[in-house]
Amino acid sequence: MERREDILACIGRGFVRLRAKGLRNTLLYGLHFLREQAASALLDLKYGGKLCKTDLEINRARQQCHTMVHSHYHVLRDVFADLPIRREDVLVDVGCGEGRVINFWLSLGLQNRLIGIEIDQAVASRTRQRYRKYPNVTIIHGDATANLPAEGTIFYLYNPFAAELVERFEAAVRSQGATIVYHNNRYMLPFESNGWAIRPIRPERRIYEFTAAIITPSGRAATA
Secondary structure (H helix, E strand, C coil), X not given: CHHHHHHHHHHHHHHHHHHHHCHHHHHHXXXXXXXXXXHHHHHHHHHHXXXXXXXXXXXXXXXXXXXXXXXCHHHHHHHHCCCCCCCCCEEEEECCCCCHHHHHHHHCCCCCEEEEEECCXXXXXXXXXXXXXXXCEEEEECCCCCCCCCCCCEEEEECCEXXXXXXXXXXXXXXXXXXXXXECCCCCHHHHHCCCEEEEECCCCXXXXXXXXXXXXXXXXXXX
């Protein structure tokens, strides 16, 4: 039943796009979607040992947390193309879910310490088991706003929680001098109000769309 609903939802989005953007755009996006689905499956299996899928309605239990949704590899490539990663950086995925962003970082050949933090204990436990073969990967169970890894220098967020928790996250990370990559960045006010340097990232000449920003402490350049 769930699979059927997913297919119907996909068809519905296709019709909406067809009406809004025309046949050629819709066909090109369809081809892109199929290629990315295949490429994503290969990377998921190669590094994480399972297909990452949206299967946890976490906000039913925690109203300030959003549903687990996995970042798309093509968006991750675009976003991190604009962010140099130094050998000493410690990368943290806030709300790591089943590990899609961890997979992406591993696919780059990074030897950096990679940390995923996940509020759902069962998901965190399963994800930790699957990445135990990678000595540079650590999966933590906890609330990122209260258990922020102090050693983190780059934090990635895919809109993991609502506005109130974004405020708490910003307050917690402010003193660390870290860079934040915020994808689907709906709640920017805490960063704007506290003097962070913000560089929006948008797709250029892409068939797909997304919103993101690279956020750095004031006084540090937000350019690549």
